[in-house]
Amino acid sequence: MSEFLQLVIAGLTTGSFYALIALGYTMVYGIVRLINFAHGDIFMVGAFLGWTMLSVLAAGHLPWGIALFIAALLSMAITGGLGVFVERFAYQPLLSAPPLSILITALGVSLALENGILLLFGPGFKTYPHLISMAGFSVGGAQISHIQIGIIILSFLLMGALYLFVHHTFIGTAMRALAVDRDAARLMGINVERVIQITFFLGSALAAAAGVMEGLYYTQISFFMGFVVGLRAFTAAVLGGIGNIPGAMVGGLIIGLLESFSAGYISSRWTDVIVFIVLIGTLVIKPTGIFGERVVERM
Amino acid sequence: MIKPILYAGLPLMLTIGAASAFAADTIKFGVPVPLSGPYAAAGTDILNGAKMAAAKINADGGVLGKQIEIVAEDDGCDAQMGVQAAQKMVDGGVSVVTGSYCSGAALPELVALHRAGIPYVLDAATNPKLTSMGFDNVFRTIGRDDEQGPFAAAFIADYLHAKKAAVIDDNTTYSKGLADNTVQALKKDGVDVVYYDAITPGQMDYSAVLTHVASLKPDVIYFTGYFSEAGLIAKEAAALHLKVQMMGGDATNDPTLIKTAGPGAEGWIATTAPLPQFLTGAKDFVSDFTKKYGAAPGPYSVYEYDAVGVAAKAIADAKSTDPAAIITALHNIKDYQGLTGSITFNKAGDRATAVYITVVVKDGAFTPGMKLSDAGKWVPVQ
Numbered sequence: 001m002s003e004f005l006q007l008v009i010a011g012l013t014t015g016s017f018y019a020l021i022a023l024g025y026t027m028v029y030g031i032v033r034l035i036n037f038a039h040g041d042i043f044m045v046g047a048f049l050g051w052t053m054l055s056v057l058a059a060g061h062l063p064w065g066i067a068l069f070i071a072a073l074l075s076m077a078i079t080g081g082l083g084v085f086v087e088r089f090a091y092q093p094l095l096s097a098p099p100l101s102i103l104i105t106a107l108g109v110s111l112a113l114e115n116g117i118l119l120l121f122g123p124g125f126k127t128y129p130h131l132i133s134m135a136g137f138s139v140g141g142a143q144i145s146h147i148q149i150g151i152i153i154l155s156f157l158l159m160g161a162l163y164l165f166v167h168h169t170f171i172g173t174a175m176r177a178l179a180v181d182r183d184a185a186r187l188m189g190i191n192v193e194r195v196i197q198i199t200f201f202l203g204s205a206l207a208a209a210a211g212v213m214e215g216l217y218y219t220q221i222s223f224f225m226g227f228v229v230g231l232r233a234f235t236a237a238v239l240g241g242i243g244n245i246p247g248a249m250v251g252g253l254i255i256g257l258l259e260s261f262s263a264g265y266i267s268s269r270w271t272d273v274i275v276f277i278v279l280i281g282t283l284v285i286k287p288t289g290i291f292g293e294r295v296v297e298r299m
Numbered sequence: 300m301i302k303p304i305l306y307a308g309l310p311l312m313l314t315i316g317a318a319s320a321f322a323a324d325t326i327k328f329g330v331p332v333p334l335s336g337p338y339a340a341a342g343t344d345i346l347n348g349a350k351m352a353a354a355k356i357n358a359d360g361g362v363l364g365k366q367i368e369i370v371a372e373d374d375g376c377d378a379q380m381g382v383q384a385a386q387k388m389v390d391g392g393v394s395v396v397t398g399s400y401c402s403g404a405a406l407p408e409l410v411a412l413h414r415a416g417i418p419y420v421l422d423a424a425t426n427p428k429l430t431s432m433g434f435d436n437v438f439r440t441i442g443r444d445d446e447q448g449p450f451a452a453a454f455i456a457d458y459l460h461a462k463k464a465a466v467i468d469d470n471t472t473y474s475k476g477l478a479d480n481t482v483q484a485l486k487k488d489g490v491d492v493v494y495y496d497a498i499t500p501g502q503m504d505y506s507a508v509l510t511h512v513a514s515l516k517p518d519v520i521y522f523t524g525y526f527s528e529a530g531l532i533a534k535e536a537a538a539l540h541l542k543v544q545m546m547g548g549d550a551t552n553d554p555t556l557i558k559t560a561g562p563g564a565e566g567w568i569a570t571t572a573p574l575p576q577f578l579t580g581a582k583d584f585v586s587d588f589t590k591k592y593g594a595a596p597g598p599y600s601v602y603e604y605d606a607v608g609v610a611a612k613a614i615a616d617a618k619s620t621d622p623a624a625i626i627t628a629l630h631n632i633k634d635y636q637g638l639t640g641s642i643t644f645n646k647a648g649d650r651a652t653a654v655y656i657t658v659v660v661k662d663g664a665f666t667p668g669m670k671l672s673d674a675g676k677w678v679p680v681q
Contacts, residue, residue, distance in 0.1 A: 003510055006506070006539070007510055007511075010507045011507070013506075014503070014504045027526055125558075127558040129557055140577040143539050145538050177439070206643070217505045218531055218559075219534065219558075219559050220559040223502070225503075228500075228501035228503075229503070259502075261507070263507035263508045264510055264511040268496050271502075
């Protein structure tokens with residue numbers, strides 16, 4: 001029982017990261033039908049920006065709680081801006097080009113971000129300061145740390161806020177309209193370019209939040225950290241039904257729990273195999289993913 | 300009729316003349332190491348170790364009354380450049396070759412030197428294949444990759460007195476090889492291997508694996524992957540309050556582990572080839588090296604120092620600079636006292652006693668742990 005509970009906690013923690021990143025994949029796909037392969041690296045840049053801010057702020061002798069808050073917000077804002085910048089200069093000129101061109105461009109952006117960070121920060125690992133203690137409490141024999149609870153709660157709050165934003169604001173409505181039919185949305189007077197940019201901003205900011213939290217929790221960041229996590233998050237988005245926001249959240253949590261249970265009960269050597277068998281199995285039964293409704297039109 | 304003989308003989312005589320003129324002055328030691336490319340820093344470090352050894356021997360009067368001359372060749376950590384470097388050294392009339400950094404370059408060098416009958420004392424190439432091809436001209440002052448597993452197993456069984464152990468690798472060639480060797484040796488030593496599985500590097504969260512391992516109640520967890528994952532594992536094990544001795548292979552011996560895990564790294568034990576800083580005999584070497592080259596020696600300089608030292612001893616024993624005589628003398632070396640300990644070569648050319656030690660994280664730094672004495676007892680490194 002205690003082992004089960006421990007595995008659930010571990011799965012929910014990693015699942016929260018996957019879910020936050022998966023949202024970026026799914027929102028961008030829903031609106032511009034682009035699998036943004038650079039998204040995992042956006043997450044990585046967010047982690048590095050958070051690390052830089054914290055280092056700078058720590059030198060200014062701010063209390064760490066405030067420093068952390070400012071660093072996380074700044075990292076989210078700047079990374080969001082980076083997402084918009086990438087969209088404006090790499091993707092927008094290709095929005096009406098064949099889908100393959102924009103896909104290749106996304107891979108190019110991914111490489112550019114990775115190697116840019118490699119040049120700026122060097123190939124070694126950077127470590128976040130050990131700001132938050134690993135202390136926690138014990139429930140039914142399972143060790144739960146405060147930071148794990150914090151990560152899970154904060155992720156759910158961010159995801160809830162996004163859901164409300166998409167469903168109860170004017171811009172959110174415009175985003176959904178774009179997802180249904182971009183040209184019709186334009187004819188309705190929606191500023192399509194602006195809505196796409198807002199989508200990129202939100203997706204990138206959420207990835208940055210995940211990046212900073214990941215840095216705080218695992219303390220270790222590197223220029224290639226976005227690859228494995230990005231791939232898993234993309235899998236989560238597909239499993240949940242790409243283009244569907246609640247689907248990305250549920251998909252992320254499922255992937256996290258699957259990973260945890262397969263490592264805990266079967267074999268960690270086979271984690272990837274098990275995750276992808278479940279993905280393929282789901283897609284065979286329901287090709288659009290768990291929550292997906294629309295048939296995939298392109299790619 | 301005379302002319303052709305004269306012409307044929309002239310270059311020969313010149314060569315002999317040149318060779319003996321040099322032979323009168325110096326004994327040439329070839330040192331093939333990468334001096335360009337990504338491993339240039341490591342290669343230079345090894346070369347400096349050779350220079351320190353030669354300077355010391357020369358200051359004490361040299362060998363057979365002659366001075367040692369270090370002939371450096373760039374092998375670029377590359378098989379093709381290695382062959383050229385070996386050929387250049389053979390043509391340059393070296394008596395013995397000491398050096399190497401990459402096993403991949405050392406292998407073709409060894410083949411070329413074997414053909415020329417010149418002894419090759421390796422200082423850093425740890426691939427088991429180098430000494431298992433049946434060549435008589437190869438010697439090695441550092442341990443082999445496949446000696447670390449048995450060493451770790453012996454430490455777990457005899458020193459930690461563990462009954463149950465868990466072994467985790469990361470699916471890379473090095474890591475899986477070390478884990479396989481360790482598991483085999485653990486079984487031979489009577490330790491129950493309750494868990495042997497791999498993790499995926501880059502996944503960040505290994506607490507599920509650790510939770511499962513903890514339920515099997517091992518006394519020791521031995522992780523054979525790299526320092527970055529080791530740091531996360533140490534940190535996550537501490538957060539789960541695991542009461543297990545955490546251990547890792549030589550690739551976990553890196554300060555990043557401590558930076559990542561923070562207080563969670565305390566007590567982590569790594570099996571590793573001894574760094575010069577942890578060798579009692581190498582204290583003067585470390586300070587002299589630092590004074591001369593402005594930075595502390597790398598992990599292999601001290602093995603190169605010993606490689607040059609043992610080769611010089613063999614020349615003195617053989618009373619000859621003839622490569623064949625040096626090979627015989629190297630095989631007959633018994634308990635040469637080097638900085639890395641007592642050196643005797645076995646039939647294959649490897650050191651008779653493994654040179655691995657353990658290091659342990661204490662107060663945020665790796666500190667010397669235990670080693671096997673020549674008598675087979677566990678003694679502190681310092």
